[in-house]
Amino acid sequence: MGQHSSASGSALLGLDGFEVLAAQVVAGEWQLEVQTSATVVGCGGCGMRAELHGRRTVRVRDLPIGGRPVVLCWRKRLWRCREPACRVRTWTERVVAIRPRAVLTERAQAEACRRVGKDAHAVAAVARDLGVGWATIMRAVHEHGTALVEDPGRLDGVGRLGLDETSFLKATRVAPTRWVTGLVDLERGRLLEVVADRTRAAVGRWLGAQSRGWLAGVATVALDPWRGYASALVAPLGHATVVVDHFHAIRLANTVVDQVRRRIQQTTLGHRGRKRDPLYRIRKLLLTAQEQLTQRGRVRLRAGLAAGDPSGEVAAAWQGKELLRAVYRAVGMPAARAALERFYHWCDGVGVPELSRLARTVRAWEAEILAFHATGGCSNGPTEAVNLLIKKVKRVGHGFRNFANYRLRLLLYCGVSWPTHPTARLRGRSPHLAA
Numbered sequence: 001m002g003q004h005s006s007a008s009g010s011a012l013l014g015l016d017g018f019e020v021l022a023a024q025v026v027a028g029e030w031q032l033e034v035q036t037s038a039t040v041v042g043c044g045g046c047g048m049r050a051e052l053h054g055r056r057t058v059r060v061r062d063l064p065i066g067g068r069p070v071v072l073c074w075r076k077r078l079w080r081c082r083e084p085a086c087r088v089r090t091w092t093e094r095v096v097a098i099r100p101r102a103v104l105t106e107r108a109q110a111e112a113c114r115r116v117g118k119d120a121h122a123v124a125a126v127a128r129d130l131g132v133g134w135a136t137i138m139r140a141v142h143e144h145g146t147a148l149v150e151d152p153g154r155l156d157g158v159g160r161l162g163l164d165e166t167s168f169l170k171a172t173r174v175a176p177t178r179w180v181t182g183l184v185d186l187e188r189g190r191l192l193e194v195v196a197d198r199t200r201a202a203v204g205r206w207l208g209a210q211s212r213g214w215l216a217g218v219a220t221v222a223l224d225p226w227r228g229y230a231s232a233l234v235a236p237l238g239h240a241t242v243v244v245d246h247f248h249a250i251r252l253a254n255t256v257v258d259q260v261r262r263r264i265q266q267t268t269l270g271h272r273g274r275k276r277d278p279l280y281r282i283r284k285l286l287l288t289a290q291e292q293l294t295q296r297g298r299v300r301l302r303a304g305l306a307a308g309d310p311s312g313e314v315a316a317a318w319q320g321k322e323l324l325r326a327v328y329r330a331v332g333m334p335a336a337r338a339a340l341e342r343f344y345h346w347c348d349g350v351g352v353p354e355l356s357r358l359a360r361t362v363r364a365w366e367a368e369i370l371a372f373h374a375t376g377g378c379s380n381g382p383t384e385a386v387n388l389l390i391k392k393v394k395r396v397g398h399g400f401r402n403f404a405n406y407r408l409r410l411l412l413y414c415g416v417s418w419p420t421h422p423t424a425r426l427r428g429r430s431p432h433l434a435a
């Protein structure tokens with residue numbers, strides 16, 4: 001092969017400062033022989049024009065071309081200084097596009113990071129496309145993604161903070177489920193941080209590391225009060241209004257409906273719910289918001305209760321759940337207070353133990369529940385939306401083992417702003433090419 005570069009090949013490669021000398025497909029991959037266009041260089045020591053001393057071939061992988069992985073065989077030049085008085089003898093070329101001993105070009109690393117982080121593609125799929133191993137891609141994600149995640153401006157201007165837990169590792173026979181806590185900017189619906197565990201200590205440590213100014217800017221915190229979080233907030237975020245949002249309150253009420261249904265199933269039938277049992281068949285309808293039930297759903301719900309709930313306790317729990325929902329649906333504080341009184345009155349009157357317990361919990365968090373109305377309906381809704389994104393990353397990752405990888409990928413997917421590259425339009429740019 002000669003040393004004549006191909007202008008069209010170089011244009012296709014599009015790697016600044018490089019030209020293509022030869023191209024061939026080997027085992028399904030493009031092998032491109034390339035060199036830099038720097039043919040005249042000066043010595044870094046004395047400035048004397050350097051002499052070509054030889055070449056060394058460096059192999060590095062680049063972005064795929066036409067769906068094929070690409071290997072660049074870089075004919076790297078060795079230079080020599082001819083000035084006898086100069087202490088510099090020989091050196092090899094250096095370029096920003098390919099770092100010494102890199103497996104991937106810089107742009108291929110950036111693209112790998114973008115696909116895994118921004119598009120939530122599987123690391124294994126990106127590795128296959130580039131013709132490298134899983135660890136090489138994950139290293140690129142760390143190297144290019146860490147700067148985005150550690151950008152100090154990323155946390156700026158948070159006025160409403162949401163906290164919620166998600167499972168990180170499912171329980172196994174030998175270990176319990178491991179949890180993480182996500183902190184979300186509720187106004188922008190963006191994940192701020194993921195901390196290992198769902199304890200007060202974990203959240204408290206993170207809050208403790210934030211500046212006083214940042215903490216002062218947080219006016220509202222929406223959280224699941226049945227976790228230890230709330231007490232972690234007291235010191236650093238004592239000034240903020242704590243809100244128990246409707247997602248968490250209704251989730252708790254739904255749990256109560258489920259508990260009562262299971263107990264009644266067990267006492268009336270002597271076994272756990274089975275497919276044909278009347279209450280088991282309406283278990284999802286019982287949790288559906290009343291106003292969202294269809295005509296058919298209402299009929300089925302009534303029939304199921306009539307057949308499977310002789311004492312009326314499941315119906316009572318369902319009513320309690322709906323009355324708590326009404327507290328959140330009320331317009332304005334006086335209406336919310338009145339709705340809350342109706343909920344208490346119901347729970348205290350029907351004598352269902354699970355419902356009495358729910359009423360006690362709600363009383364303990366009454367101020368935070370009513371704060372939902374004082375803060376213009378501060379909702380953890382964006383947190384729930386982020387949770388869905390988190391589930392997607394988990395699905396793609398087929399279960400994470402390593403918390404640092406998990407955190408990085410979650411933050412890259414739902415916590416950073418990606419630089420946008422202008423994309424050239426294929427149509428309408430070059431009218432002279434049109435037929």
Ligand SMILES: [Zn+2]
Nearest residue numbers: 043046081086
């Ligand atoms: Zn020199």
